[in-house]
Amino acid sequence: MHRAPAVALALCLVCHGSLSRAAACNAPQASAPPDTTAAPDDQPTVTLFEDPDAHTLRVEIDRAEALSYRYDDQYALPHIWPLRSPGGQPMLAQHPDPYPHHRALWIADRVKIADGREVDFYHCWKNYRDPDHPDQGFKSFIRHTGFESREASGNHASFTATLEWVIDEETVALRERRAFHITALGDGEYLLDLAWTLTPADGPVTFTSDWVHYAWPFLRMDPAWSGDHGAVITDNQGRHTQAATNEQYADWIDYSNTVGPEQAGVAILLPPADQPSKWLTREYGTFGPRRPDALSGTGFTLAPGESLSGRAAILVHKGDAASGRVADRHAAWIESIAANP
Numbered sequence: 001m002h003r004a005p006a007v008a009l010a011l012c013l014v015c016h017g018s019l020s021r022a023a024a025c026n027a028p029q030a031s032a033p034p035d036t037t038a039a040p041d042d043q044p045t046v047t048l049f050e051d052p053d054a055h056t057l058r059v060e061i062d063r064a065e066a067l068s069y070r071y072d073d074q075y076a077l078p079h080i081w082p083l084r085s086p087g088g089q090p091m092l093a094q095h096p097d098p099y100p101h102h103r104a105l106w107i108a109d110r111v112k113i114a115d116g117r118e119v120d121f122y123h124c125w126k127n128y129r130d131p132d133h134p135d136q137g138f139k140s141f142i143r144h145t146g147f148e149s150r151e152a153s154g155n156h157a158s159f160t161a162t163l164e165w166v167i168d169e170e171t172v173a174l175r176e177r178r179a180f181h182i183t184a185l186g187d188g189e190y191l192l193d194l195a196w197t198l199t200p201a202d203g204p205v206t207f208t209s210d211w212v213h214y215a216w217p218f219l220r221m222d223p224a225w226s227g228d229h230g231a232v233i234t235d236n237q238g239r240h241t242q243a244a245t246n247e248q249y250a251d252w253i254d255y256s257n258t259v260g261p262e263q264a265g266v267a268i269l270l271p272p273a274d275q276p277s278k279w280l281t282r283e284y285g286t287f288g289p290r291r292p293d294a295l296s297g298t299g300f301t302l303a304p305g306e307s308l309s310g311r312a313a314i315l316v317h318k319g320d321a322a323s324g325r326v327a328d329r330h331a332a333w334i335e336s337i338a339a340n341p
C-alpha cells in the first residue's frame with residue numbers, strides 16, 4: 001500500500017486521465033459544454049422532475065425522459081438508469097445477468113478504514129444483512145443524503161447530490177459530492193458531464209480494489225447495445241473490439257449499434273490529464289476508464305483532509321462514432337473545460 005499525496009488527489013475522472021493536487025473543498029465542477037447542434041431559436045428544453053417517494057430524479061428533454069438518477073436503498077448505491085438513446089430506447093442494464101451487481105452507470109470501490117474491516121461496495125451482494133434473505137437489505141451501502149442544488153434553464157440542467165459510504169449500518173467511511181450537468185444537443189442527443197469528490201469522513205481510508213473491480217465510473221450496456229449483439233467498440237485511436245481496446249490508453253471509448261430502426265451510441269469522454277488512463281472494455285457490455293496506473297489496483301490511502309476527485313462526460317448520440325461526431329464533441333467539451341476551469 002502507498003500513501004496518497006499529502007494534499008487532495010484530483011483524478012480527472014473517467015477521465016481518469018490525470019492526477020493533480022487540489023484542496024479538499026475544491027470539488028470539480030461540471031461545466032456547461034457548448035451547444036454544438038441546436039440553433040438558438042430551436043433549442044430543446046431540459047427539465048428536472050423529482051419523485052421523493054420513488055427516490056428518483058428524472059431528466060427530461062422536450063418532455064421525454066433522457067435519464068434518471070435513482071437512489072432507492074433497494075440497490076445499495078445510487079446510479080443512473082435508464083439512459084435513453086435519441087430514439088428513446090434504454091441503452092443500459094440496471095440488474096443484468098451475468099454480474100447482477102452492475103448498476104447501469106455507477107461509481108463504487110472497495111475500501112478499508114483504520115482499525116476496521118474491508119468493505120466491498122462494488123460487489124454489493126457481499127453486504128446483505130442476511131445473505132439468505134436479500135429482501136432484508138444491506139448493512140453496508142452508499143447512501144444518498146440529499147440534493148445540494150437543482151436547476152434547469154433552456155437546454156441545460158444541473159443538480160448536485162451528497163452521499164455517504166456507510167459501513168455496518170452507521171460508520172461513515174467517505175463523504176461524496178456528485179455533480180451532474182446535462183446539455184441537450186438537439187435531435188434527441190445529449191451530454192452528461194459528471195464530476196465527483198470523495199473525502200474521508202473521519203480517519204484514513206485505504207482503497208484496496210484490484211485493477212478490474214471498481215467503477216470509476218462504469219457503464220453496463222443493455223444486451224441489445226453490447227458487442228455480443230453487434231455493437232462496435234471504438235476508441236479515439238481508431239481501434240475496435242475488446243481485444244484491441246481493453247487495457248489500452250485512450251481519451252474516449254464509444255459503443256454504437258443498430259437496434260430496431262435506430263443506429264445510436266454512447267461514449268465516455270475523458271478530460272485533459274497529466275497521466276493517461278487505461279480502459280476496461282468487454283464485448284458483453286461493461287466499459288469504463290481506470291484511474292492512473294499508480295492508483296489503479298495498487299492500494300493507496302486518503303488521510304483526513306485529502307480528497308479523491310474524478311470527472312467524465314457521457315455522450316449519447318445518433319449514428320456511429322464517426323457520424324455521431326464523437327471526436328468533435330470531445331474536442332468541444334475540452335474547450336468548454338478550458339473556458340470554465
